[in-house]
Amino acid sequence: MNQVWTIAETHPVPPCTIVIFGASGDLAARKLLPALYNLEHCGQEAIPPKSAILGFARREMSLEAFRTKAREAATRFSRLQIDEERWGRFARSLDYLSGLDRPDGFARLKGRLEEIEQARGLPPNRIFYLALPPEAIAEAVEKLYGAGLIAPPQAPYFSRIVVEKPIGHDLHSALQITNTIRQYFDETQVFRIDHYLGKETVQNLMVLRFANSIFEDFWNNKRIDHVQITVSEEEGLGSRAMYYDGAGALRDMVQNHMLQVLALTAMEPPVSLAAGAVRDAKVNVIRSLRPIGPGDARKLVVRGQYAAGELGGQRVPGYLQEEGIGETSRTETFVALKARIDNWRWSGVPFYLRTGKRLPRRASAIFVQFKRVPEILFNRRVALPPGVLAIRLQPDEGSSLEVLAKRPGLDLSIQPVRMNLQYSAEFDGASPDAYERLLLDVMAGDHTLFLGARFVHRSWEFVQGILDQWQDDPAMPLAPYAAGTWGPKAADELIRADGREWFTP
Numbered sequence: 001m002n003q004v005w006t007i008a009e010t011h012p013v014p015p016c017t018i019v020i021f022g023a024s025g026d027l028a029a030r031k032l033l034p035a036l037y038n039l040e041h042c043g044q045e046a047i048p049p050k051s052a053i054l055g056f057a058r059r060e061m062s063l064e065a066f067r068t069k070a071r072e073a074a075t076r077f078s079r080l081q082i083d084e085e086r087w088g089r090f091a092r093s094l095d096y097l098s099g100l101d102r103p104d105g106f107a108r109l110k111g112r113l114e115e116i117e118q119a120r121g122l123p124p125n126r127i128f129y130l131a132l133p134p135e136a137i138a139e140a141v142e143k144l145y146g147a148g149l150i151a152p153p154q155a156p157y158f159s160r161i162v163v164e165k166p167i168g169h170d171l172h173s174a175l176q177i178t179n180t181i182r183q184y185f186d187e188t189q190v191f192r193i194d195h196y197l198g199k200e201t202v203q204n205l206m207v208l209r210f211a212n213s214i215f216e217d218f219w220n221n222k223r224i225d226h227v228q229i230t231v232s233e234e235e236g237l238g239s240r241a242m243y244y245d246g247a248g249a250l251r252d253m254v255q256n257h258m259l260q261v262l263a264l265t266a267m268e269p270p271v272s273l274a275a276g277a278v279r280d281a282k283v284n285v286i287r288s289l290r291p292i293g294p295g296d297a298r299k300l301v302v303r304g305q306y307a308a309g310e311l312g313g314q315r316v317p318g319y320l321q322e323e324g325i326g327e328t329s330r331t332e333t334f335v336a337l338k339a340r341i342d343n344w345r346w347s348g349v350p351f352y353l354r355t356g357k358r359l360p361r362r363a364s365a366i367f368v369q370f371k372r373v374p375e376i377l378f379n380r381r382v383a384l385p386p387g388v389l390a391i392r393l394q395p396d397e398g399s400s401l402e403v404l405a406k407r408p409g410l411d412l413s414i415q416p417v418r419m420n421l422q423y424s425a426e427f428d429g430a431s432p433d434a435y436e437r438l439l440l441d442v443m444a445g446d447h448t449l450f451l452g453a454r455f456v457h458r459s460w461e462f463v464q465g466i467l468d469q470w471q472d473d474p475a476m477p478l479a480p481y482a483a484g485t486w487g488p489k490a491a492d493e494l495i496r497a498d499g500r501e502w503f504t505p
């Protein structure tokens, strides 16, 4: 067996209560409850046994109904199968309280928390997971304070809040949310989640770049022609019409997930692995992004909206026909853009970003295309393709390096070959879901994989430049694309104008 070096252990987790605000919603069902069940299931007492999970939402629901809903969610979305004994233990740790929107909702929350803690012999360590729309965050924080639910950071037990991306709807609201949170919480108590940072392959980006000496030498504008980041999704809206129609792909994916991946790909080596050092390195990338200034959005950004089409052999409706979407909606479900990082390492190297819903398949990948060799030897008469490093974030996690090799034979023929690393072949066992890792880190108080406020603001600043132009210029095209295709033609033209092509993940 290969040797393994453990660089950082997971931190010990104290018993606590996790309050999921918005527990009857989509995020709780798809991600949070299945992840918490998986942590119960992984058999190492990842969550200490006395801990409790309290669902808190507007909707009236009995505890039994909540447990049933949680079981359905875990059955559908958990990476592990339901084991009756473990499920029984997990179900007993669940509780539910309705009335999030009632005037006395937070006073009742306080009472219920005290009851749970007393019954289970739990210290008042509390995590408030705000799985709420951005506009509801500030109010929830103020009400937590009003109900006396926020312990000071120096207390012998902890109060923490978790805020989900997108943090805010634009730069202005993001700043407001930060200000409100800072009024009541110390930064050490705040965990801003972007679940892409919890993905194994995204964490591996730092290991790949900084645990191997070979990459650093070519990771710059001398060797690299350009970088592409594609995050494509097969899924449409699901039941999220209300949220998504007010957000769109730029706010939902680019401002957070894609800019995080870009920052990890492009950042300088941080001075240490400490959370602050990694945050500094990432923020510097975002600070160096060339703003998409007035008039540039038309040239550098393509937005699209899916029309009806075919996916997986089935007809699927267009965005405007989805339930809950108005016929005249101008919300984009696809964005492609060309970004520039104005620093010494990346000057002259474009970063092309592309994301969309209802594309042919779910796949996220980074492609690093190298420069061509000089036109002296093999490259003299034909234009041989340059090498490409493909980092596959999901699914089929891994990476491959495409290089040219001589095809065996009496003639001199050259063809591309792939050196491939496939996680599933190399490592045993399925990777934990991003939310498992992140929830455990919140319980342990480890900030390494969470966003700093500066990143949130800087990334909004970049995106705001585009949003403003879209708003000011109603004639800005919103290109339709058939569901099941790789997006509008304009996205191909964007990259082709530079003599390049999108790689298909």
Ligand code: BG6
Binding pocket: 233, 252
């Ligand atoms: C969420 C977005 O943050 O990420 C969704 O709000 C998107 O619209 C999802 O579908 C994608 O996450 P993953 O882990 O499936 O790539």
